[in-house]
Amino acid sequence: MPHSRVVTLTMNPALDLSTAVDEVVPFRKLRCGAMRRDPGGGGINVARVIGRLGGNAHAVYPVGGSVGEVLARLVAGEGVTSRTIAIAGETREDFTVFEKASGKQFRFVEQGPQLSEAEWRRCFDVFLEEAKGAAFAVISGSLPPGVPDEFFTLAARGLKALGVPLALDTTGAGLRAALAEGVALVKPNRNECADLVGLKTRDVDALAAAARDLAKRAQVGAIALTLAEQGAIFASGDEAFRAEAPKVEAVSTVGAGDSFLGAMIWSLIEGHTQREAFRFGVAAGSAALLSAGTDLARPDAIRQLAEQVRVSEIKN
Numbered sequence: 001m002p003h004s005r006v007v008t009l010t011m012n013p014a015l016d017l018s019t020a021v022d023e024v025v026p027f028r029k030l031r032c033g034a035m036r037r038d039p040g041g042g043g044i045n046v047a048r049v050i051g052r053l054g055g056n057a058h059a060v061y062p063v064g065g066s067v068g069e070v071l072a073r074l075v076a077g078e079g080v081t082s083r084t085i086a087i088a089g090e091t092r093e094d095f096t097v098f099e100k101a102s103g104k105q106f107r108f109v110e111q112g113p114q115l116s117e118a119e120w121r122r123c124f125d126v127f128l129e130e131a132k133g134a135a136f137a138v139i140s141g142s143l144p145p146g147v148p149d150e151f152f153t154l155a156a157r158g159l160k161a162l163g164v165p166l167a168l169d170t171t172g173a174g175l176r177a178a179l180a181e182g183v184a185l186v187k188p189n190r191n192e193c194a195d196l197v198g199l200k201t202r203d204v205d206a207l208a209a210a211a212r213d214l215a216k217r218a219q220v221g222a223i224a225l226t227l228a229e230q231g232a233i234f235a236s237g238d239e240a241f242r243a244e245a246p247k248v249e250a251v252s253t254v255g256a257g258d259s260f261l262g263a264m265i266w267s268l269i270e271g272h273t274q275r276e277a278f279r280f281g282v283a284a285g286s287a288a289l290l291s292a293g294t295d296l297a298r299p300d301a302i303r304q305l306a307e308q309v310r311v312s313e314i315k316n
Contacts, residue, residue, distance in 0.1 A: 004269050006050055007131045010061040011123060011151070012112040012144040013041030015071045016254070018096040024106060032097075038295060039074040040094060042140025042169055045255050045296055047080045049262025049284060052299050055269065057262075058082070058134075060127045064113055065090035083130055085123050089113025092144075096254055105252060112144030120147045128158045135269045136184075140169040140258065149174035156181035165221070169261055171195065184221040187261050193225050204230060208242070208314065211235045222274065224281060226260055232285070233314070234278040240314040241275055243282040246305045250289040259297035260285035279309045 016039070019032040039048070047057035063072050063084045068091035075082050092110035099106065115123075131137045137159050143151060152174040159166045165184035168175065171192050179186070188195075190202055197210040204227060211223045215235040222236035231245040263284030267277035283306035287297035 004056055005134045006047070006055065006057045006136045006138060006265055006269065007127070007134045008043030008047045008057060008059050008138040008140065009123070009127045009155070010041035010043035010059065010141050011115075011120070011139075011147060012092070012142045013039070013044055013061045013063070013071060014092045014094045014110070014112075015067050015074075016040035016094050016096065018098070018252075018254070020098040020100055022099075023101040024097065024099045036295070037070070037074065039071050039078070042142075042258055043138055044075060044080075045258035046138050046140055046169075046262040046265065048075075048078050049259050049296055050266045051078060051080050052296070053263065053266045053302070054299075055266045058130060060123070060130055061085070062087045062115065062119065062123055063091055064088060067091040067093055083126055085119070085126055087113060087115055087119045089115070096252070098252070105254075107254070112142070115144050115146040117146070120151065124151065124154060124158070127155065128162065131159060131164050132162055134164050136167060136265055137164045138167045138169070138261070138265060140167075140261065142170065143174065149177065152178035153181055156183055167261065167265055169257065179217075179219050182219050185224065185264075186220065186222075187224045187226065187257065187264075189226050189257065190228070193223075204233075208233045208235070208240075212240050212314070215240075224260070224264060224278065226257055226285060232260070232278070232282050234274065235314075236274060239274065241278055241311050242314055243278060243309050243311045245282060246286045246308040248286050248289050248305070252291060252295070253289060255291070255296040256285045256288040259288035259302075263297065263302055275311055279311050280306055282309045282311075 021030045047059040050057035064087040095108040156178045167185040212235040225233040260281040264281030267280040284297040287301035
């Protein structure tokens with residue numbers, strides 16, 4: 001398989017539904033506009049963005065029921081190759097509503113189907129099988145019911161044995177435990193970073209310092225800390241940068257983090273520097289805000305916004 005291949009794992013994929021109403025009010029029938037359906041889930045979204053940029057991404061994820069069939073069909077429709085694992089439960093559906101009167105977006109997220117131990121272990125085995133020889137592996141998103149937090153640790157350990165770098169985008173105890181096994185890249189947002197490093201404050205400078213400290217540990221290659229409209233911070237063992245986010249009129253916030261990670265991974269495997277890959281990530285996160293509903297960043301918007309991203313070095 002090509003060395004430039006990226007393999008992603010999404011343990012809790014979703015069929016993302018999005019629509020718009022004039023106003024969200026209780027008890028009344030709310031007449032919706034046209035319904036949009038997109039494949040969803042962190043790793044799937046990362047693979048979609050890499051594919052849109054011309055990269056080679058392969059998605060691994062469980063599917064169940066009729067919703068799972070639609071999800072797999074939509075992923076294939078975007079030209080992303082997949083290997084799916086059949087499960088007994090029904091794949092979840094997430095629902096996003098845009099309220100025209102206020103310009104606000106409301107997101108309703110299901111917890112996902114219960115996976116048996118046999119099912120999640122099958123996902124694990126298939127992922128490691130597919131990841132052999134890959135340039136990068138990405139695990140992104142939450143764990144569904146039935147999958148233990150140690151799953152991320154097991155995956156990190158397995159990938160380390162294969163010599164495949166791991167980008168991990170998740171939260172909580174599972175993330176903290178996995179870092180001890182060695183992770184090439186983690187992408188927390190402001191709240192996730194504060195939880196990861198044990199800070200109560202959400203102050204950007206304090207989080208940046210904590211992220212740099214964490215990145216200097218041998219087990220963590222780099223951290224990309226996303227800060228929404230305040231841009232992002234990148235820190236590795238030997239360099240750190242801050243980027244200001246381009247000013248855009250946000251249409252939707254869905255998929256911004258996944259777009260960031262997908263574009264950054266694509267840039268890295270294209271041979272770009274960490275600084276340039278970080279620039280592409282910030283541009284893609286902003287570009288996702290321009291896409292309606294549950295769509296993701298588009299390549300033309302990413303490249304256009306990349307020219308506007310200003311990256312500055314953070315000195316010691």
